[in-house]
Amino acid sequence: MSENYKFDTLSLHAGHIPDKETGSRAVPIYQTTSYVFNSTEEAASLYNMEVGGHLYTRISNPTVAALEQRLAALEGGASALACSSGMAAMHLVISAICSSGDHIVASSKMYGANINLLQHTMPRFGVNTDFVNPNDPEAIKKAIKPNTKLVFGEVIGNPGLDIMDVPEIAKICNSKNIPLILDATFNTPYLMQPFKHGANIIVHSLTKWLGGHGIAIGGAIVNGGNFDWGDKDKFPTISGPHFALGGISFWEEFGPSALIAKIRAEGMYNFGPSLSPTNAFHLMQGIETLPLRMKKHIENTHSILDFLVSHEMVEWVKHPDLETHPDHEVAKRILPKGSGSIVAFGIKGGREAGKAFIESVQLASHLANVGDAKTLLIHPGSTTHSHLSSEAMKEGGLTDDMIRLSVGLEDFNDIKKDFERGFKAVKKLNK
Amino acid sequence: MIINFKGAKTYIGTGGKSLDNTKKTLCFLHGSGQNHFSFIQQARFFAYKGYSVIAPDMPAHGFSDGNPCKSIKENADWISDLLVDLKLKNVVVIGHSQGCLVALELNRILKSTLEALIFVAGSNEIPVNQFLLDLSKENPQKASQMMVTWGHGIDGDMSINKWPGHSHYGEGNNIMCMNKSTALKYDLHSCNDYSDGIDAAKNVKVPALAVLAKYDQMTPLKSGLKFVELIKNCETHILDCGHFLPSERPVELNSIINSFLSKLK
Numbered sequence: 093m094s095e096n097y098k099f100d101t102l103s104l105h106a107g108h109i110p111d112k113e114t115g116s117r118a119v120p121i122y123q124t125t126s127y128v129f130n131s132t133e134e135a136a137s138l139y140n141m142e143v144g145g146h147l148y149t150r151i152s153n154p155t156v157a158a159l160e161q162r163l164a165a166l167e168g169g170a171s172a173l174a175c176s177s178g179m180a181a182m183h184l185v186i187s188a189i190c191s192s193g194d195h196i197v198a199s200s201k202m203y204g205a206n207i208n209l210l211q212h213t214m215p216r217f218g219v220n221t222d223f224v225n226p227n228d229p230e231a232i233k234k235a236i237k238p239n240t241k242l243v244f245g246e247v248i249g250n251p252g253l254d255i256m257d258v259p260e261i262a263k264i265c266n267s268k269n270i271p272l273i274l275d276a277t278f279n280t281p282y283l284m285q286p287f288k289h290g291a292n293i294i295v296h297s298l299t300k301w302l303g304g305h306g307i308a309i310g311g312a313i314v315n316g317g318n319f320d321w322g323d324k325d326k327f328p329t330i331s332g333p334h335f336a337l338g339g340i341s342f343w344e345e346f347g348p349s350a351l352i353a354k355i356r357a358e359g360m361y362n363f364g365p366s367l368s369p370t371n372a373f374h375l376m377q378g379i380e381t382l383p384l385r386m387k388k389h390i391e392n393t394h395s396i397l398d399f400l401v402s403h404e405m406v407e408w409v410k411h412p413d414l415e416t417h418p419d420h421e422v423a424k425r426i427l428p429k430g431s432g433s434i435v436a437f438g439i440k441g442g443r444e445a446g447k448a449f450i451e452s453v454q455l456a457s458h459l460a461n462v463g464d465a466k467t468l469l470i471h472p473g474s475t476t477h478s479h480l481s482s483e484a485m486k487e488g489g490l491t492d493d494m495i496r497l498s499v500g501l502e503d504f505n506d507i508k509k510d511f512e513r514g515f516k517a518v519k520k521l522n523k
Numbered sequence: 524m525i526i527n528f529k530g531a532k533t534y535i536g537t538g539g540k541s542l543d544n545t546k547k548t549l550c551f552l553h554g555s556g557q558n559h560f561s562f563i564q565q566a567r568f569f570a571y572k573g574y575s576v577i578a579p580d581m582p583a584h585g586f587s588d589g590n591p592c593k594s595i596k597e598n599a600d601w602i603s604d605l606l607v608d609l610k611l612k613n614v615v616v617i618g619h620s621q622g623c624l625v626a627l628e629l630n631r632i633l634k635s636t637l638e639a640l641i642f643v644a645g646s647n648e649i650p651v652n653q654f655l656l657d658l659s660k661e662n663p664q665k666a667s668q669m670m671v672t673w674g675h676g677i678d679g680d681m682s683i684n685k686w687p688g689h690s691h692y693g694e695g696n697n698i699m700c701m702n703k704s705t706a707l708k709y710d711l712h713s714c715n716d717y718s719d720g721i722d723a724a725k726n727v728k729v730p731a732l733a734v735l736a737k738y739d740q741m742t743p744l745k746s747g748l749k750f751v752e753l754i755k756n757c758e759t760h761i762l763d764c765g766h767f768l769p770s771e772r773p774v775e776l777n778s779i780i781n782s783f784l785s786k787l788k
Binding site: 109145154171 | 564
């Protein structure tokens with residue numbers, strides 16, 4: 093009892109103990125849409141949020157709950173909610189906090205879909221965003237307005253690998269009573285736990301390193317429980333009366349877990365981006381080995397960095413663990429175990445060289461995901477951004493020659509051999 | 524609801540329903556370093572069962588301002604005055620941990636108002652070790668974390684929760700952080716200094732219920748069982764969990780309380 097288990101143990105056990113009836117060691121997949129009520133009184137209690145339990149799998153499910161409770165334990169949060177994807181998580185958080193007329197301050201160096209949601213979709217609903225450099229605390233401070241309801245960024249930016257100085261930004265948010273919401277997909281709780289640095293809410297794409305095997309799409313929101321939502325004028329959706337449940341104030345009833353209670357009662361209810369129990373099971377299987385995988389991801393990433401930095405065919409290499417990276421000092425401070433396993437590098441020879449490299453490697457997979465156990469590559473110049481000119485790509489922080497690499501868990505020498513095959517093809521092209 | 528009581532902002536959880544002083548009232552008293560969020564799954568449950576519910580944040584706890592009470596008797600006097608202020612009659616007092624000691628003292632103060640007493644994870648004495656007393660003064664946050672860890676059974680360790688997605692440890696730590704920094708120190712000293720528990724327990728004349736926890740490390744089961752022996756006809760139940768019984772076993776606890784309440788006149 094009261095063991096205060098460590099991270100590796102929680103990765104395996106949190107959220108589940110074998111049930112007495114079956115003794116099932118693995119988390120069972122509760123593949124059901126709904127749950128039999130023992131009485132009308134019990135049903136009413138669940139609907140009224142008097143006690144916890146399961147009503148309908150769109151709202152919650154025992155397998156999904158095990159995943160949520162494992163994530164809450166790993167992040168040190170008060171509560172968590174899993175949903176159908178990382179983008180669903182992002183939208184659920186924003187819609188729970190913001191209403192028409194509200195304002196967001198967000199990092200300008202983020203994943204394209206995050207930018208799209210804030211720049212193009214949310215303004216149609218009256219929620220506007222100012223984008224600022226995540227490494228410029230003064231700019232963030234200046235961008236905050238009286239109607240700003242949240243500050244959003246990525247701990248490790250995708251794809252530029254900028255590192256957000258979380259403790260500095262958290263101080264600013266705290267002084268302004270605004271929640272700091274971070275996409276922590278690229279770091280995972282193994283590399284860094286944002287609540288310890290003052291963040292308030294975490295958003296994850298579980299599809300990536302947490303799941304880790306490229307087999308299931310999922311997302312999650314983890315609530316630190318460390319934010320005061322008590323200002324009814326500023327955060328009426330959390331502390332003011334809700335339209336249902338007898339005008340419940342989530343803040344007064346659930347305190348540290350108010351945000352998750354709100355999202356479950358409104359976002360999951362009305363939008364319905366639920367995670368399938370089977371996918372929750374697959375994602376949990378991944379989390380069981382998260383510490384082992386992350387150690388190996390970082391080890392291989394450092395070997396790859398040594399290899400690429402000294403390679404004659406490589407023009408440049410970008411990773412926050414390299415001294416040449418502009419955010420290296422911040423990375424050392426907040427990500428001491430390593431800054432993730434995404435590497436960007438440029439191949440001598442520009443767009444055509446990038447294309448030749450990608451088409452010549454055999455072991456590394458050419459696709460648009462990251463965080464798989466297998467090594468993944470993409471050349472934006474010939475795929476996702478092939479319609480853009482070199483100039484237009486530069487404006488978006490990308491270059492013709494850039495390869496985005498998600499370092500996998502293979503034997504490093506095999507990855508190296510595979511890359512040499514690619515470089516050989518580029519050499520031929522350059523001749 | 525928020526009221527001004529004794530010159531300070533005072534928060535009283537009512538389980539999401541308006542307070543109706545014509546009904547039987549369940550008064551939930553939180554433990555050391557806690558607040559009304561100890562009873563998340565009781566206040567709303569019983570308010571929706573037709574009872575009037577109050578779960579006050581004691582001074583300097585949760586959403587309440589004011590100076591913390593410095594003894595169990597002072598806590599009891601404060602609650603007694605609050606019941607008068609709110610014009611509440613037919614009150615069933617439900618204490619958790621330190622709240623049980625306050626309930627014992629309330630039994631001495633309240634006359635016809637008190638209808639029954641319910642003790643959750645309680646005892647007639649709660650001695651606190653010197654290390655924790657010192658830590659609550661020097662580093663209340665660290666002391667809170669240790670109490671949250673000691674206070675839970677295996678469900679805390681394993682992040683098992685009846686409420687989907689909630690973590691006992693994460694939630695528990697933040698609940699305690701919501702109090703003013705001096706609150707825990709005075710609470711723990713109040714518990715440690717309280718020595719009238721045996722007489723107070725023997726003096727209980729109203730119907731009484733005790734729900735104890737098998738793996739309680741804060742008010743150990745052994746101590747709880749000695750306590751209930753002091754109370755005449757105390758209905759006793761033991762649940763397989765740690766000290767934070769209201770959040771660890773909400774369904775079972777609510778069912779036991781509901782059954783007990785149904786037997787009252």
